[in-house]
Amino acid sequence: xxxxxxxxxxxxxxLVFDLAGQPYGVNVAQVEGVVAGxxxxxxxxxxxxxIILHSLPRLLELALPEEALNRVxxxxxxxxxxxxxxxTPRDIVALAVEDIxxxxxxxxxxxxxxxxxxxxxxxxxxxLLLVDPEADEAxxxx
Amino acid sequence: xQIDHEDLAFGERIINYVRWPILVILLLFNNIGPTQQSxxxxxxxxxxxxxxxxxxxxxxxxxHRGRSFGPAITLALAVLQDGLITVxxxxxxxxxxxxxxxxxxxxxxxxxxxxxxxxxGYATVVGAAYFALSWFLTPALGDPAIAFKVLIERWxxxxxxxxxxxxxxxxxxxxxxxxxxxxxxxxAEKDALYRDLHHRLEGWQQVxxxxxxxxxxxxxxxxxxxxxxxxxxxxxxxxxxxxxxxVNRTAHNIEQLTTIGRMSQEVVAAxxxxxxxxxSTKESSHLARRAVQRATAAVQDLRRRSTAIGxxxxxxxxxxxxTTLLAFNASIEAIQAGPEGGRFAVVADxxxxxxxxxxxxxxxxxxxxxxxxxxxxxxxxxLAEIADMVDETRRxxxxxxxxxxxxxxxxxxxxxxxGELERGTQETAxxxxxxxxxxxxxxxxxxxxxxxxxxxxxxxDRLAELSGALAA
Numbered sequence: 001x002x003x004x005x006x007x008x009x010x011x012x013x014x015l016v017f018d019l020a021g022q023p024y025g026v027n028v029a030q031v032e033g034v035v036a037g038x039x040x041x042x043x044x045x046x047x048x049x050x051i052i053l054h055s056l057p058r059l060l061e062l063a064l065p066e067e068a069l070n071r072v073x074x075x076x077x078x079x080x081x082x083x084x085x086x087x088t089p090r091d092i093v094a095l096a097v098e099d100i101x102x103x104x105x106x107x108x109x110x111x112x113x114x115x116x117x118x119x120x121x122x123x124x125x126x127x128l129l130l131v132d133p134e135a136d137e138a139x140x141x142x
Numbered sequence: 143x144q145i146d147h148e149d150l151a152f153g154e155r156i157i158n159y160v161r162w163p164i165l166v167i168l169l170l171f172n173n174i175g176p177t178q179q180s181x182x183x184x185x186x187x188x189x190x191x192x193x194x195x196x197x198x199x200x201x202x203x204x205x206h207r208g209r210s211f212g213p214a215i216t217l218a219l220a221v222l223q224d225g226l227i228t229v230x231x232x233x234x235x236x237x238x239x240x241x242x243x244x245x246x247x248x249x250x251x252x253x254x255x256x257x258x259x260x261x262x263g264y265a266t267v268v269g270a271a272y273f274a275l276s277w278f279l280t281p282a283l284g285d286p287a288i289a290f291k292v293l294i295e296r297w298x299x300x301x302x303x304x305x306x307x308x309x310x311x312x313x314x315x316x317x318x319x320x321x322x323x324x325x326x327x328x329x330a331e332k333d334a335l336y337r338d339l340h341h342r343l344e345g346w347q348q349v350x351x352x353x354x355x356x357x358x359x360x361x362x363x364x365x366x367x368x369x370x371x372x373x374x375x376x377x378x379x380x381x382x383x384x385x386x387x388x389v390n391r392t393a394h395n396i397e398q399l400t401t402i403g404r405m406s407q408e409v410v411a412a413x414x415x416x417x418x419x420x421x422s423t424k425e426s427s428h429l430a431r432r433a434v435q436r437a438t439a440a441v442q443d444l445r446r447r448s449t450a451i452g453x454x455x456x457x458x459x460x461x462x463x464x465t466t467l468l469a470f471n472a473s474i475e476a477i478q479a480g481p482e483g484g485r486f487a488v489v490a491d492x493x494x495x496x497x498x499x500x501x502x503x504x505x506x507x508x509x510x511x512x513x514x515x516x517x518x519x520x521x522x523x524x525l526a527e528i529a530d531m532v533d534e535t536r537r538x539x540x541x542x543x544x545x546x547x548x549x550x551x552x553x554x555x556x557x558x559x560x561g562e563l564e565r566g567t568q569e570t571a572x573x574x575x576x577x578x579x580x581x582x583x584x585x586x587x588x589x590x591x592x593x594x595x596x597x598x599x600x601x602x603d604r605l606a607e608l609s610g611a612l613a614a
Contacts, residue, residue, distance in 0.1 A: 015470070028473075028477045029478060034467055034471055034474070047193050071467070088467075112184050
């Protein structure tokens with residue numbers, strides 16, 4: 001089970017993507033950067049380093065055309081870069097910890113232990129589904 | 143000698159006609175005659191004579207009414223009468239009466255001769271028998287000289303009676319023969335007359351039949367003539383009305399032709415102006431063609447520039463995207479830097495907003511460029527169509543110019559023709575007017591024919607009646 005990121009402050013920033021009309025947020029603290037990508041999964045060389053690109057919508061079991069996934073979300077974990085195909089970010093939002101809630105147990109049981117979703121953030125104009133791209137380690141090794 | 147039924151009837155009539163007056167005389171002289179002798183038998187004798195007289199009267203009455211007893215009964219009655227008279231007279235001595243002497247032989251002989259179809263010889267025998275009977279019954283006849291004298295007298299009377307009767311009979315027969323011949327001749331003449339009349343009647347009937355058929359044909363012809371006359375009258379009226387209408391329309395046509403002639407002249411003038419306009423249009427279309435070419439070139443240049451603008455907008459959008467990414471990354475770095483990166487995060491956020499605005503502007507420019515490109519494409523298409531229309535207009539102008547020239551010539555010819563047509567129409571109107579007047583006169587004549595036709599129909603009916611009467 002993925003660990004919930006820990007922030008020293010009471011404010012957490014999330015990089016927001018629109019996937020299938022729904023905003024998804026990735027903790028900025030996990031993000032190495034966002035760069036232009038090839039638009040397809042597989043091996044990709046970035047700054048002389050070969051990394052494997054995964055489609056974040058596919059991991060979230062969302063139907064999204066690959067040509068819309070023209071950006072690569074870079075995440076460094078244990079000194080190793082991981083790439084996720086994402087659309088262009090829409091925004092960066094800051095949520096107070098009071099506005100961040102874990103997934104309800106019922107939904108977690110339905111989605112399973114390997115889901116990338118770890119919580120829900122409350123924004124002024126709606127809810128933000130919080131994603132941990134590194135949660136499914138087995139998927140990242142594929 | 144053949145004796146027929148008419149002979150017998152004649153003899154019977156003669157006998158009774160002769161006997162009746164003799165019996166009357168005998169009855170009178172039986173009482174007052176010069177040789178009468180008184181006797182007790184006078185009364186019975188007179189009664190017998192009266193009975194004989196009544197019998198004779200009754201026979202006469204029947205004969206007069208056309209009814210006869212027939213020859214046998216007549217003979218029997220005659221014998222009975224004569225027998226009664228003879229016996230009575232003999233018993234009373236009345237034999238001296240010359241009437242008696244002359245009467246009975248002739249009467250008996252005559253009576254017997256005709257009914258029995260006997261001749262004079264038989265009359266002689268009968269006379270002799272009667273003489274013998276008288277001889278024995280009459281004492282006065284004992285004298286042979288007297289008896290011979292009486293015999294001679296009676297034979298003479300008998301022969302004279304028979305002779306007279308024969309002459310009368312012959313005369314009667316001749317009369318009947320002549321009457322028969324006359325009747326036959328009359329019948330033949332009548333028959334011939336009837337045949338001739340019948341022949342004539344047949345001829346008359348045939349003539350009547352022919353007259354009837356002719357009358358029927360005449361009636362049909364009269365009826366047809368009446369209908370035809372009425373129809374022709376109606377046609378004449380229609381033709382007259384039509385002719386009048388034609389005259390009116392012709393007058394109207396003349397006015398129209400006058401107008402057309404004036405319009406033809408105007409058409410000639412218009413054709414001249416049209417030719418000039420066609421020339422002018424030809425020049426204008428040439429200029430328009432050149433203008434369209436220049437406009438097309440300008441629009442094509444505009445399209446190229448629009449495409450370049452689109453390319454520039456795309457480049458701007460790409461730059462904006464890269465700027466946006468840089469701004470996001472800067473924001474991420476600033477956030478990850480903690481409180482030290484706060485100011486930098488604000489700058490990065492501003493940069494990102496600028497990049498977003500640039501990207502939006504680039505998209506708008508791109509959209510405008512695309513729309514401009516579409517519009518220029520439509521303008522080029524329209525210019526191509528305008529160029530085609532200009533070419534078409536030029537060709538049409540050439541054709542119109544040629545047509546105008548031809549129209550001018552045609553209009554001149556038409557003006558001339560209209561003048562001719564106007565004169566011809568006036569002549570036609572004059573002739574139609576003559577036709578109308580002629581039809582009026584013919585209509586009047588047809589009305590007169592209709593009157594004559596009705597009179598002819600009445601005559602035909604009368605002829606039919608006469609034919610029917612003739613056939614009857």
